[in-house]
Amino acid sequence: MTAANKTIAEDSPGELEALLPWHAAGTLNARDTRRVEEALARDPALARQYAAIQEEFAETISLNENLGAPSARAMQKLFAAIDAEPARRGSALHGLSGRIPQFFAALSPRTLAAAGAVGALVLLLQAGVIGAMLARDDGSHSFRTASYNAPAAPVTRGLEAASGPQALVRFAPDARVSDINQFLDAYRASIVSASKGGMFKLQFGGESAKDFAGLLSRIQSEKIVNLAVAAQ
């Protein structure tokens, strides 16, 4: 009498005997499958029990398959309930930012690795082309920066108005940055400094600076300006 056979008569199943149903269903791993098959080959009582299990297996499938399927009502009920659910924050990710991670998540590790390798190759090629272009340079073309042909006169607004009059201006609390920018452009002004009290020292240039008293009056009448006084 084999070990497996011995346990059949007892209340608790033997180790391999207990695995027979999973062997019939094909859900054992390779190692256990081999062990069960070897036991079945040498133990006739175990083989008889396995034959009974195969009948149970077939009839259980038959029984379940004859249970039918749910009606369409179940699906309608489900999606009506889903529609009644509160909007999901994640649904906002349906745009590009949401689809990019989904796209990469859907790729297999092998595909991702191949894409990474191709990307690295492209970078190497690009570096090679740039290197070759530099190496071909005969020296007649010296390295030029963006300031190579810079004009002698400064083009910045602040420098242009360096000699203009200055005023201390406090902007309205609800003034937007775009409004202030528009104001600075209109008066050809630049910010020299800002104090803690919310006062800005502005420097004015161009024609508007010629009549400074009139200029201050116009500035004071601007909606976004609370206060404008001449600076020392």
Place this chain on the structure above:
Amino acid sequence: MSAAQAASDEVLIARIAQGDRLAMQVLYGRHHVRVFRFGLRLVRNEQTAEDLISEVFLDVWRQAGKFEGRSAVSTWLLAITRFKALSALRRRKDAELDDETANAIEDESDDPEVAVQKKDKSDALRRCLTQLSAEHREIVDLVYYHEKSVEEVAEIVGIPENTVKTRLFYARKKLADLLKAAGIERGWP
């Protein structure tokens, strides 16, 4: 279920977590019949089983973001179904026979004898399978019909793996007893 489908199920769950309704429809189409049959075998009432699958998939819609992929999606679905089915059975109470009462009465029924009169072993076996207790029915179905491994059954039912093996062994012995009572000997046990 193939490994490819399992991986595909996980992609669907990730999309559902983002609120993708179409992914929900695909997952439903793929699994709702098995979920329904598993639930129906437990609650034994088609109306209740249909209500169950709506509840199960609504839970999936709500909880998809928490799915960690430590088990197959189908295993997760069956675990939710089992939980919902047991809750439904508890709610049933006096309105209908509770499961234990039903089992006790069924054990005394004449159905196996009727099957013998028909001299149809397969029919008798199917009838006896329906006579098993809910505890035994679910483990038989999970292993034979839903093709779940020892580990997966342990996760769905919430019991140790060794208990899974012995419980199925006792379910099979009970099945053999029912068949024997019906006059059918199979040479085991």
